[in-house]
Amino acid sequence: MTSPYPILSILGIVVVAMSIAAFLIWVERRLLALWQDRYGPNRVGPFGLLQVLADTIKIFMKEDWVPPFVDKPVFILAPAIVFVTVLMSFAVLPVAPGIIVSDLNIGLLFFLAMSSLGVYSVVLAGWSSNNKYALLGGLRAAAQMLSYEVFMGISLMGVVILAGSFSLPSIVDGQRRMWFVIPQFLGFVLFLIAGLAETRRIPFDLPEAESELVAGYHSEYSGMKFGMFFVGEYMGVTLISSMIAVLFFGGWLGPGLPGVVWFLIKTFFFISFFVLVRAALPRPRFDQLMSWGWKVMLPLALANLLVTGAVVLVWR
Amino acid sequence: MNPHPSMFVLCCRKILMVFAFYIAGAVAVISTLLMLTRLNVVHALLYLIVSLLGVAVVFYTLGAAFVAALEVIIYAGAIMVLFVFVVMMLNLGAHAVEMEREWLTPGIWAGPVILASILIIEIVYLVHGASGGLNSGAVPPKQVGIALFGPYLIGVELASLLLLAGLVGAYHLGYRQVEKREILHDSDTHERRAVAGGDLVLAGADKPARTP
Numbered sequence: 001m002t003s004p005y006p007i008l009s010i011l012g013i014v015v016v017a018m019s020i021a022a023f024l025i026w027v028e029r030r031l032l033a034l035w036q037d038r039y040g041p042n043r044v045g046p047f048g049l050l051q052v053l054a055d056t057i058k059i060f061m062k063e064d065w066v067p068p069f070v071d072k073p074v075f076i077l078a079p080a081i082v083f084v085t086v087l088m089s090f091a092v093l094p095v096a097p098g099i100i101v102s103d104l105n106i107g108l109l110f111f112l113a114m115s116s117l118g119v120y121s122v123v124l125a126g127w128s129s130n131n132k133y134a135l136l137g138g139l140r141a142a143a144q145m146l147s148y149e150v151f152m153g154i155s156l157m158g159v160v161i162l163a164g165s166f167s168l169p170s171i172v173d174g175q176r177r178m179w180f181v182i183p184q185f186l187g188f189v190l191f192l193i194a195g196l197a198e199t200r201r202i203p204f205d206l207p208e209a210e211s212e213l214v215a216g217y218h219s220e221y222s223g224m225k226f227g228m229f230f231v232g233e234y235m236g237v238t239l240i241s242s243m244i245a246v247l248f249f250g251g252w253l254g255p256g257l258p259g260v261v262w263f264l265i266k267t268f269f270f271i272s273f274f275v276l277v278r279a280a281l282p283r284p285r286f287d288q289l290m291s292w293g294w295k296v297m298l299p300l301a302l303a304n305l306l307v308t309g310a311v312v313l314v315w316r
Numbered sequence: 317m318n319p320h321p322s323m324f325v326l327c328c329r330k331i332l333m334v335f336a337f338y339i340a341g342a343v344a345v346i347s348t349l350l351m352l353t354r355l356n357v358v359h360a361l362l363y364l365i366v367s368l369l370g371v372a373v374v375f376y377t378l379g380a381a382f383v384a385a386l387e388v389i390i391y392a393g394a395i396m397v398l399f400v401f402v403v404m405m406l407n408l409g410a411h412a413v414e415m416e417r418e419w420l421t422p423g424i425w426a427g428p429v430i431l432a433s434i435l436i437i438e439i440v441y442l443v444h445g446a447s448g449g450l451n452s453g454a455v456p457p458k459q460v461g462i463a464l465f466g467p468y469l470i471g472v473e474l475a476s477l478l479l480l481a482g483l484v485g486a487y488h489l490g491y492r493q494v495e496k497r498e499i500l501h502d503s504d505t506h507e508r509r510a511v512a513g514g515d516l517v518l519a520g521a522d523k524p525a526r527t528p
Contacts, residue, residue: 071356071358074358074359074362104381105381105454105456105457106381106382106384106385106457109382109385109386109389109457110385112385112389113385113388113392113393116388116389116392116393116394116397117388117392117393119393119397120365120397120400123397123401123404124358124362124400126404127358127400127404135404135407138404139401139404139405142397142400142401142404143401145397146394146397146398146401149393153389
């Protein structure tokens with residue numbers, strides 16, 4: 001079930017994903033402001049909508065400086081990796097029936113593979129910067145993302161058992177009778193937390209903890225290279241939100257409205273949830289983060305997998 | 317995919333797959349050679365990662381999509397991250413590159429080259445006699461699972477035993493008796509506060525500093 005117009009879907013998904021990610025910067029600032037009883041950006045254009053455009057123009061005008069002490073090829077490569085891996089993951093995302101770039105029969109594994117390669121962007125940025133704060137940020141990112149990736153994969157296996165396939169369109173089709181969030185609620189919670197950690201959003205933003213590490217792994221970056229990390233983070237948020245919608249909330253399925261609209265509604269719901277989490281939660285200590293991941297989340301994910309497998313075996 | 321793709325489309329797809337196979341194979345071989353000759357450890361690791369990604373594409377073009385995905389997730393995405401992590405923690409500087417340069421003399425290549433050329437001769441001999449190739453068809457993930465937990469169950473069990481032994485060993489090496497009591501700052505005890513007369517800034521000033 002590949003799309004009839006492959007080039008059109010590729011361009012469409014790339015353009016839409018990137019514009020949503022850019023637009024999210026404005027959404028996040030407005031929503032944060034709303035929850036903190038202030039206005040947020042409201043001067044540039046109607047409702048401050050053009051703020052992102054103004055920021056983009058500004059960031060392009062800024063000097064893109066490569067410090068003399070960095071490892072130059074790796075320093076330049078690092079921000080590209082985050083962009084490439086996230087955009088590649090969008091290739092297996094089913095937006096609506098027929099609107100998908102590539103229906104791989106291992107789509108879910110492809111998503112996990114790309115998210116595990118995304119670690120390199122942060123780690124290499126931290127190492128190549130040749131700066132102790134950046135290095136500490138990179139070390140934290142490596143340990144954090146590796147730990148949370150382990151149970152991210154395992155938490156999704158319950159969905160795979162229920163759907164009987166790694167292909168994302170078949171997983172959506174498997175939810176015609178019931179969304180997978182109901183039998184797989186634990187899996188959903190685990191995936192949500194792992195997703196937050198993979199995108200390095202606020203309760204898990206220790207790699208760039210500004211109160212202790214200056215700006216962590218991107219301390220030495222400026223201009224559009226910094227912008228790539230920034231937009232990459234928002235694209236990651238979009239990706240994880242749409243993955244939650246596809247895997248647990250029936251993707252494009254829904255009454256009345258067209259599939260694309262349902263998909264977008266569900267995705268935006270989870271994007272707003274990510275912003276709310278950022279507004280509400282403080283940052284834990286790093287050892288708390290690690291022991292939470294390995295001692296609580298991993299056993300829970302394994303138990304979820306075991307119970308789901310046993311129930312499915314007995315049921316069928 | 318059309319239900320009935322024409323002969324021409326199938327043919328084109330196959331030729332493209334063969335091209336992808338050879339390009340990915342070439343990338344893997346070249347990046348492995350570059351990995352061997354790099355002096356900077358992190359650069360060498362980066363080439364090794366590229367080589368693993370190339371091998372993953374080779375697996376994919378041969379029809380083993382599941383193995384390709386696992387190659388990326390486990391080797392390129394997890395094991396190599398640990399390697400990079402350790403190298404970053406060691407924080408080797410320019411002197412490591414110098415040391416590496418001294419070690420990589422032409423003489424040191426002799427042994428590996430002889431062994432590798434024996435392997436190459438063997439591979440050429442085997443490939444020469446072999447038939448078939450890319451037309452083995454795709455292997456779906458379910459079939460891999462059935463094979464692993466059917467005829468190859470004993471292999472899976474042995475591998476998991478080995479991994480468990482490794483895990484226990486790592487746990488033993490990393491284990492240390494952690495003091496249960498949190499180490500407090502000098503000013504955090506009631507006696508110290510009393511000595512300083514309730515002055516938190518001076519609390520603990522009567523005690524010698526802990527670090528020289």
